[in-house]
Amino acid sequence: MKPVYIAGAGMTKFGRAEWSLIRLASEASRSALHHANLGEIPVDGVVVANMGAARVNKQTALGSALVDQLALYPAMAEAVENGPASGASAFKVGVQAIASGMADVVLVTGVERMRTVNGLEGTDFVASLSHPEAEYIYGVTLPSLAGLFARLVMDRFGVERKHLAMVAIKNHLNATKNPYAHIQQTVTMEGILTLPEAAVNNPPIAEPLHMFDCCPVSDGAAAVVLVSEDVAAKLGGPKVRVAGIGQATDTHAVHDREDPTDLKAVRLASEKAFAMAELKPSDVDVVELHDAFTILEIVESEAAGFFPRGEGHLALERGETALDGKLPINPSGGLKAKGHPVGATGVAHLVELTWQLRGEADGRQVKDAKTAYACNFGGFGNNVVASVLQREAK
Amino acid sequence: MSDKVYGGKCTSCGTVSYPRRAVCPKCRNESFEKVAIEGEGKVLTYTDVYALAIDYETRYLRLAIVELDSGQRATGQLLADDPKLGMRIKTTIGVVREQGEREIHGLQFVPV
Numbered sequence: 001m002k003p004v005y006i007a008g009a010g011m012t013k014f015g016r017a018e019w020s021l022i023r024l025a026s027e028a029s030r031s032a033l034h035h036a037n038l039g040e041i042p043v044d045g046v047v048v049a050n051m052g053a054a055r056v057n058k059q060t061a062l063g064s065a066l067v068d069q070l071a072l073y074p075a076m077a078e079a080v081e082n083g084p085a086s087g088a089s090a091f092k093v094g095v096q097a098i099a100s101g102m103a104d105v106v107l108v109t110g111v112e113r114m115r116t117v118n119g120l121e122g123t124d125f126v127a128s129l130s131h132p133e134a135e136y137i138y139g140v141t142l143p144s145l146a147g148l149f150a151r152l153v154m155d156r157f158g159v160e161r162k163h164l165a166m167v168a169i170k171n172h173l174n175a176t177k178n179p180y181a182h183i184q185q186t187v188t189m190e191g192i193l194t195l196p197e198a199a200v201n202n203p204p205i206a207e208p209l210h211m212f213d214c215c216p217v218s219d220g221a222a223a224v225v226l227v228s229e230d231v232a233a234k235l236g237g238p239k240v241r242v243a244g245i246g247q248a249t250d251t252h253a254v255h256d257r258e259d260p261t262d263l264k265a266v267r268l269a270s271e272k273a274f275a276m277a278e279l280k281p282s283d284v285d286v287v288e289l290h291d292a293f294t295i296l297e298i299v300e301s302e303a304a305g306f307f308p309r310g311e312g313h314l315a316l317e318r319g320e321t322a323l324d325g326k327l328p329i330n331p332s333g334g335l336k337a338k339g340h341p342v343g344a345t346g347v348a349h350l351v352e353l354t355w356q357l358r359g360e361a362d363g364r365q366v367k368d369a370k371t372a373y374a375c376n377f378g379g380f381g382n383n384v385v386a387s388v389l390q391r392e393a394k
Numbered sequence: 395m396s397d398k399v400y401g402g403k404c405t406s407c408g409t410v411s412y413p414r415r416a417v418c419p420k421c422r423n424e425s426f427e428k429v430a431i432e433g434e435g436k437v438l439t440y441t442d443v444y445a446l447a448i449d450y451e452t453r454y455l456r457l458a459i460v461e462l463d464s465g466q467r468a469t470g471q472l473l474a475d476d477p478k479l480g481m482r483i484k485t486t487i488g489v490v491r492e493q494g495e496r497e498i499h500g501l502q503f504v505p506v
Contacts, residue, residue, distance in 0.1 A: 124447040134413035135469050137498050138490050139447055139455045147441030148459055148469075155439075155479055204454075206443040214445075253413055255459040255467040260438070 001099040004242040005232040006389065008036025008225035009354035011347075014182040014339030016115050017219035021050075021057045025111040026069040028221035028344075032351075033070075033107065036225035037235065043225075044103035045076040049090035049110035050343035051083055052125050056117050066109060076103070083129045084292065085378025086110065087222070087346020088385035092245050094226045104228040110347030111221035122217050126342065129379050131253040143214055145254055145380040146293035147206030153261050153299060154208060157310040161208060165193045166316050167294035168212045168336055174323055175333025177363035178352075182218045182339030213294040218339030222348035238358040243279060243371075244388040246272025254380050265384040266303035266375055273373075273386040274305070281305035284388075285369040286356045287327060288349040290377035291334040297321075300375050301329060304386065323364060331356065331364045346376035350387060357391040397487055399501050401466065402426030410466055434484045434506055435462035440477045449491050458483075460503050470501030482506040 010031025012024055019027065025048060033043075048062040059065070063077030076097075082089035087110035094106040114122050127141040135145075153159055168187055175181035192202040192212045202210045232239055248268035251257050257264070274280055281304065289304070291297035298312040306327055307315045315321060321329040332338045332352040335345060353372035355361045372389045401412030406423035412431050417424055440458035458472035460483055471490055474481065483503040490500035 120446070120448050123445055127447045131413055136447075137500050138457060138470055139443070139450055140457065140469065141443060141445055141447050143445040144441055144443035144455075144457050147443060148439045148457065151441060151479070152439040203444070204442065205445045206441045208441075253469065255438075255469045256411075256413070260459065 002101055003229045004095045004098045005227050005229070006224050006240040006242065006350065006354045007227040007232060007235055008032045008034070009223070009351040010035050011180050011222035011351050012220050013180050014218040014220035014341060017113055021053055021059060021111060021113040022065050022069055024113060024219065024221040025062070025066050025109050028111070028223040029066065029070055029107055029109045032223035032225050036227070038105065038225070041105060041231055041234065043072045043075050043105045043107050045094065045097050045106040046072060047090040047094045047106060047108045048079040049086040049108070049347055050079055050112060051081055051086050052112060052114055052342065055125050056114055062111070082383060083378040084290070084342050085346055085376045085383050085385050086343040087348065088374065088376035088387060089346070091224065091347060091350060091387065092247060092385060095242050095245060098226055098228050104231050106226045107223060108226060108347060109221060109223040110344035112341035112343040113219045114217055114341065115219050119217065134253045142292070142380065143206035143209065146295060147209050148254065149260065149380070150209050150293065150295040153295060156261055157313070159295070159298060159313045161193060162189065163298065163313040163316060164213050164294040165189055167291060167297045168192065170322055171291065171330050171334040171336040174331050174364055175337030178333050178338060181333040181337055182216055183337045187212060209293055209295065215292045215335040215340040218341045220339060220341035220344050222344045222351045224347060224350050224354060239392040240354050240357045241390050241392050242387065243390040244273040244275070244277030245385065246270060246276065247385045248272065250382045252379070252382055263299055263303040263381050265381055266300050266377065266386070269384040269386040270304040270375065273388045277388040277390070279371060279388060283371050284327065284373045286331060286353065286366040286372045287329045288332060288352055288374045289329055289334065290345070290375050291330060291336045292340055292377070294336065296377060297329060297334065300377065304373065304375055323366070328366045331361065331366055346385065349374035349376060350389070353389050357389060398430045398432065399487065400428045401431050403429040412466055412468060431462070431466055431468050431501065432485045433462050433464060434482065435460050437472065437477060437479060437481045437483055437503070438467065439479065440472050449493055458503055468501055470503055472503045474505045
């Protein structure tokens, strides 16, 4: 495999978008392309990540549409749909194109515009990734799968609602330092858990999970520019290398897993990514996890190999995953507060980590970050892509 | 309307796949016989979900994953007023979703 570098990264502010789907994708792409500063070097390929445009925006063939907006023809182009892991899947496709020698410059753009439909329709569109006969027909939605999972994990490992709240508090605080985050508001333990008013502020969504355990519904786009070693050398500037990517799948229905509390696909995808990178979890300086629900940040932090099983909530409690902790997790604010435009999320992870590794993350910069890890969690854990990035010395 | 929910029992190794699939995950055999997902068991986990999908007009829905005494697991609706982890249940079949005029039948769990 040939080495692959991330030469540029950009995104739109997440939230409720005034722009069309393609305008969102195009703005994030332009920002990433300007960041990469390619000059006369042409873009060979475009990969768009998206989950719901066919249903929610009545638009398909997003690769072709984006190429046209950016006047990048005759570049290769396609869209990748892999549920909530669409972003990192598209990234993987772009990396493969360069690693194989088929392309020198690939633009990977994730986009979702899901606030155009009401909450019911939006929840239903995401629920369509569940098993049609064994889950969906019963009224299963993503929050319900997370609720079923959370109750089991909490019972087995002693995770309490206060730990879930700690994830929300930390990620909301980080998001106040990220101008691209959907929600720029701090929350407190009193406000969401311990005061009587918390019952009103923080109503149940899927018991034991409450509103502040769930990510918001967001519109937005994120993009990275991938380049070959030759192009990276021509561009100069900081070099962020794609050190490893791993992907793993698991059973479609959650009940079908031998141990439904074991995020096996996260574990296997991470092992593969670290093996490819020839690194280990203890080498990592900064992490972006897929905290669509607070419980997921805790369990993913264990499955990815950063903490022993059943101890993620203890590391969180000790402050190890805070921005100034030993292993900052979700400096961007995470899906919890930065927002979760589904197809954009996996790419947005890599945007944040690229900025972190280049020292461009402003008020939320993790000092001397050299190695970074991201987990993009698709389905309810049935399709996971893990990525390891590393800054190379010039 | 179907009065039962079925899994597929591998004709070679006997592993039951529910939901059914084309290839047995244990032995890769490709032929199955229908086996009903039914009987008694216990609640493995449950949730009251307020973030409902379309088609539901209730305030919330009580869902559970159960483990039947046969060892088989299933997701369905839990019709219990005071749910607890590990509580004994048995399966029944009822209307689990209404899509316009169409009634969809599936697994519901009631306390034993």
